[in-house]
Amino acid sequence: MNDMQSILVPQISSLPNAEGRAQLVVRWLVGRRLVAAAQSTCGRLGNGMAHAIAEGAQRLSHAELLPFGQPFNGLQVVTKRCIYTPTRGFLEEAGCPECRREIGVALFASLDEWSAGVSDNFTCPECGHEDDINGFLFLQPCAFSNLAFVFNGWPAECFSPALLESFAERLGFPVRLVRVEP
Template identity: 60%
Template sequence: MNTQSIIVPQISSFPARQAKARAILRWLVKLDVVEEALSTCGRSYNKMAYAIAPGARRFVDNPDALPYGRPVNGLEIVLKRCIYTPQQDFVEEAGCPQCRREIGEALFDSLEDWMPGHTDNFICPECRHEDDINGFLFLDACGFSNLGFIFNDWLEAGFKQSFVDEFAERLDRPVSFVKVRL
């Protein structure tokens, strides 16, 4: 399948991200969405992730598309600054929420300063509006944060909107739901 369903809080530097990641994991384990122990069901880094659990069926639109029994099926929690974008057909366009002008090229060029943590913010080159980079408008859902939740090969199942909304509520932040086909 080679897909990822990624839920990312819309904030560059999530405060107390490790504690929040543990709380989200406990919630997902309690709901029986993922298993409590790490196993080799991931795609990235050292392949360690939290395997899909039977209760995941309750939180997706198409339960038969969940990756049960597949070697890659787990939740990876990312605790470092990352850029989350669709890989195929990603439109690198962004707009300023203040002046509504297209500023994508400048914004994506600024990621060289954002990625190492020199700044969380971007300043619109047109009107000088400044905000966290996540506060700007993107054509495709994407996220920029030091906290991310990657569900490997769950894309075809499609999260229910109520699950994404509850995720945002538990993070106490709006989230981006990034859909990636590798």
């Protein structure tokens, strides 16, 4: 079994109408026949319900790597505030886009406040620059949002720049691809 996940996350902490935008994206993916319309037990999160991989995914780059025929191959949508980081070897390093200094210790220490919804923003302790936490620089891709698309068993290589741009267009914000491997 493949425990890997590719997670697409809009680069905003609190996406307005997250559930509505999630439905829009799922309908678009179903229309492209990348995932099935009906949910089945092919997910790893929560109750395991997900949109299974569909035959149209064979058109994606590196389709030979996709989990066709595997028990966990579906798309699950998360519409609650979550932190998405790689699980293996995550270094918790971050930088300020303004002063370019390392601020990872302070940023990651502030995540309890972010998780509780106290603020979407982080302020650099070195120069005072304030922005949505997603606006800071991370050595490894990670993301913070109230919406995510979790593709169980789908390797990151299958998400071309054009596909990522299409996601971003539908969501109204750039997306970050977070790779989670066992």
